[in-house]
Amino acid sequence: MNCLSNISRQFKKPLFNESIIFYFRRHINNSCEESKRIYELFVAEQKRQKEAVGRIEKIDVFYEGPPENVKLVMNKNLSTPYDCAKHLGSTVLNRAVVGLLNHETLWHMHRPLPDSCTLELLHYHLPNPASVNKSFWRSCSFILGAVILNAFKDNVRVNLHSFPSPNVKTGSFVYDVQLSLDDWKPTTSELKVLSIEMIKFCQQEHHIKCLNVEKELALDIFSTNPHKTQQIPDIAAHNSDKITLFKVGTHIDISRGPMVPNTSHLGRVTVTNVIKLDTDIPGDPIYRFQGVALPKAIVLNHFSYSLLEERARNLNSGRIPGVQEVDTEDSSLVTRVAHQS
Template structure:
């Protein structure tokens, strides 16, 4: 049986199309931030947990920026924010004044559902980045779907197509992919939503409809469904991550696959055997 080599490079070269999208999105972000800074419209943000108020630049400063004025520790450890009781990514520029609350794991003051959903979706995005890192150059891999999975499903997943059939993956191959994922996580990559209206989508990416991308650091970007949770803050809040199973599925491409994984945030330290039970359960799904 063909094996995947253990020495998978940390970053494979992206195809021109994929890298072009990333570069265009980066350009859009820089342009929008520069325009917001030039306009200098201001908003007022109240942060009750810190008993503080801060005046920020509208459409430029994020929740992370707001909190970082007073507590770098809290800024680095919040996975999601609520602005006027509505969830918002920690890295998304703020566009209105209001009351800002921070969501962390093990926070008895807030329902953990929102942050758990956000984390689980972020895991699917990291899984997609792991695939691109490992297979893109050899198999012309293309990510087709990064869904917002529920924790109750027992596993997150991503779907992709290739022009060549993948080899049968052994448990050792899965462990190799898991190591690639852990290396990506260690880079402390932030998740940034980039929404394009219909004009931007058409002129920048030649797309007919408005679209939202999730950028991971400055190397990966994936289309996300409209019903996706608000994006998680940063991979620095990840702990254990394991790629568990690969299956072939029906689809429009020549070879279509779905890959699964499980993970835990760093707020939940668990025994090795407990996490292995989660991995085993995922493989049985």
Template sequence: MAVTRFQFLSTFSRQFSSISNAHIVQPKLRIEEIRGKRISIFDKEYKRQQSLIPRLEKIEVAYEGFDNETTTLVMNKGVSTPYNCAQHISEHLMKNSVVAEVNGEIWDLHRPIPSDCTLKLLSMKPEDQHQASLVNKTFWRSCSYLLGAVVEGSFQDDISVTLHSFPPANVRSGSFVYDVQLSLDDWVPSLNDFRQIAATFQKFVRQNHTFQRLDIDSSVALKMFEDNVFKADQIPHIATKSSSGNTVTVYRCGDHIDISRGPMIASTSLVGRCSIAAVHRLDSRIYRFQGVALPSEIYINHFAFGILETRARKLNPARTPELKSN
């Protein structure tokens, strides 16, 4: 699997397996089996949607570059993506673009373009302040997603790990967040635990996984996440807020699939130095994992990054997840 499960929690596994009140929150398969099932559903639905494209139609994409320079590209409707456009323009754009603007709407770099449009490609250092805010939120949101991917695959099989959700990106909070339910009472991770989670995070992002977006019917989403009671409960509410009233957006990155409205960054290679700063216990065995990261093209010294880590250790003020009683 893409996120390597490591052994740092084996001690906790043995300890909590022998304590009567350390029950499994819900029956679960091995995470590899769950992920394999989700990927199978994702691939099947993706192929189904691709088959609905009867024939290739051409569209015109007006790329707006620096100094209002415009380049018109002829691309394939519903197939070509902003990334494909970048490939036709320059290698620099292809490697450094984080997210796109399609007709003024923030857009995933690997999301197909549905019609004639204007296109802008945004890097991690846009001059426009509004664009900079959008890029920062996209980066933070993607890091939360990746944190969930890493945490889900980090514990031994006898510890239940159920991803709940991550709050909207808020760069000013000082940390990206994922709230996770663990079948552990009052777990306090060690410094080594933090280091190993961070090491696994770094290993995952260095594998240069792209983020693949797919809009699916809520019935497909429910089947995909039937092993997660929280996601299954959230899906109907999420679907009602979609433009169709019955659609959920999911992203695949490596062997991990999760729900998010997006957009996400183009690939994990855009994530540089990172740290898992804190784990705070909330209610009902929900633990808030918090991290901090820099884009790969931004470098700061150890002292400055330490200041960011210290800030990221404080409990993120994002709303606590609402849990239904079982």
């Protein structure tokens, strides 16, 4: 990936102050080695689980939706809603955001189906897209974390903490991060660089994959992140000792899901603000990174989008992390569709 300092030349004013310099790492270092270790653990477990399926059994998936209702014969614990969508044509495949099983259970598009079921594929233009919007917002936070983790010079310690459950009404998606910077206030140009890098990352069209793992493996994967290791036992206790991980590119994180199937779903993206939070978490300060985005399928004029950007600069009202708080983005991939009034 290109050095961010190269991007800075397009701006008339200096991009960086003396206290902080953004750049994407181009050489092997401790952080890259740690990312590689985490990625390899995820991939190895993914391969192990696929091989453990054993004899392939067939299931019936009754698809309901355009262009027509149809029965698909798929492979138990291997085929996903995304695989089903491939049989339905490119229009259905490209617009599908999240699956809905048996009219009640949201299902990540890349998660294998465990049994015969009815399947609907939800998209952005539904009359009531609340569940789709939450999946999109959650994905934005997840991808923002991936960008932040690689955005700082090596002498700045970066520990991802968590992101609150998605709430579109707050006006921004969020990721809370611990940084070894006492009082950082990003310049407009620095925020532009973060926005550009998030857009570039999404344009690489990474599939967003998921995997349920044992608590012990999750603790090993996040052994160098004190916040994740603290959150894992509580999450596992509410999910049969399992932790749900998501992968985008080489980045791995914890979330209950579901998310969008591919980063190409993100269209306009702006990282709008970074705000230092008042928390009782010991050590380096916690900063709230905030942004706003639109799905590629949604068109909005420049003036209307600028109003969204302005709103997203205000402090997001989502829960503030603290010593007594445990991440509420629990590890269950299956989440019931919320009752809509």
